[in-house]
Amino acid sequence: MSDERIKTVVEDLERTLLVFIRKHQITHDEYRHATDLLVSSITAGEDSLLLDVFFAAEATDIGNLGRKASPQAIEGPFYVPGAPALEPPYIVPQRPNEGGDPLYFSGCVTGADGEALACTEMDFWQADADGLYSNIHPGIPDWNLRGRFRTDAQGRFEVKTILPPPYEIPKNGPAGRLLSVLGRHFFRPAHLHVKLRHSGYKELTSQIYFQGSDYIDSDVANAVRDGLVVPLRRKDSASELAARHLQRAYWEVRYDFALMPD
Template identity: 35%
Template sequence: MTELDNSTDLERTARAADSGANATRVFQSKLAGGSTIPTERVDEVATAAIKALHDVIRDKQVTYEEYDYLKKWMIQVGLDGEWPLFLDVWLEHVVEEVANADREGSKGTIEGPYYIPDAPMLPAECTLEMRADEPGTPLRFQGQVRAVDGTPLSAAVVDIWHADDLGFYSQFAPGLPEWLFRGRVITDDEGRFAINTMQPAPYQIPTDGSCGTLITAAGWHAWRPAHIHLKVSAPDHLLITTQLYFEGGEYVGTDIADAVKPELLLTPTPRADGQGNEVTYDFVLDPA
């Protein structure tokens, strides 16, 4: 556990450009091997997307002034490194919906731009890394990983990450410990896990860059509800990527990323020992 010191003051200085650059770097690293998508598929999808934009231009009678501002904005998105943020906020939830339409197990939702692979490995009962006197409400997050037939999945991996009480993610804001609220938890013989952490807060997506420019111009809000990110996997089963939200929390019904589903809502209750809240949520994985 690391000292809090003035790190909460430092993390408030997080800039969209720095966060965007890191998100771009992380994203590019996982596609280093190059594409195997057939030419015919690229042609099919790209042609349909361009045609859809043509239809929007005709239907909305887009002017040259609007077109020029669009070009200027798109150039700036690249300079800010915010394409991962833009795509994850406004498009990924539909890609996820299509990709997982046939699953029988737990519901998934978007990954978002703040995932970091290779977080520390932790036992089934554990405490995520946090600072001394970490602000927020303690949360014990527990559950079981099972197959669709009900079989407990031992040695499953519950890869968890979430923001702190100020809404910032480690490795995407200055002054935070490298693995703050990140870990890969290995389930026990019964597929169970119990993770001690802090309840995250709602947060704005970065608004001082290009995505913020779009939000302001369109008169939208920039908020995401408080949530816990997870990737849950086990041998011979399909990995599920999801987020869990808090019932009744701010922005649950108006998430800018449109990623909330009824099946993903948590209802924390006070712990018997008075040490914050606890919640139980089980994961069901489809066979590979």
């Protein structure tokens, strides 16, 4: 971000907030209350959560304007680089008794002109059946439900994981207290996270949501976008179970990604 850009944006923010303070007759005590809230959110370990739940998705949308490829989504606070590289057939690392129904996530990756992108790296992470993330929340093995896999020669991929639930963002800290005052819930709808990387193309950060799932229309982070919501198909017939060598119902979800040239 150039100094010139910073000057332009900050001066406009300053003008906007001065008008806002005058409009709402914000007192000094109220102003100090707001700055204390920001500081306490950071010192409570919430990092930028307080601002992200309101603004991160909107800023992400700016990068999607005029985009002729798959929309990017917010990264969220739980990405950790360095997830293990998996070997095909791809199954994300999980505990022997991992909760949640089996889920097969598949699709293909192309360039914006439809060319198949073989060997695209897909850096995947998601919540477990309790809505918790490994490497973040205690009591979960490192890299559980995280892993990197690649597309095949035709740009296709498939990975076996578990169906994640909706989960609540931290609600007992400063951000949660503010959301409570606003009368909002704390849930994000169920989703998968993935970053896609291929040389010659821009890295894409995506989130995949499921049609009809709880909180899909009231995400606390307001980050659900039509282009990121796909059908979730339940599979439970004898032939479907036999095809996957499973004795229990499972789910399939498909999403095709298009990457922008670098």
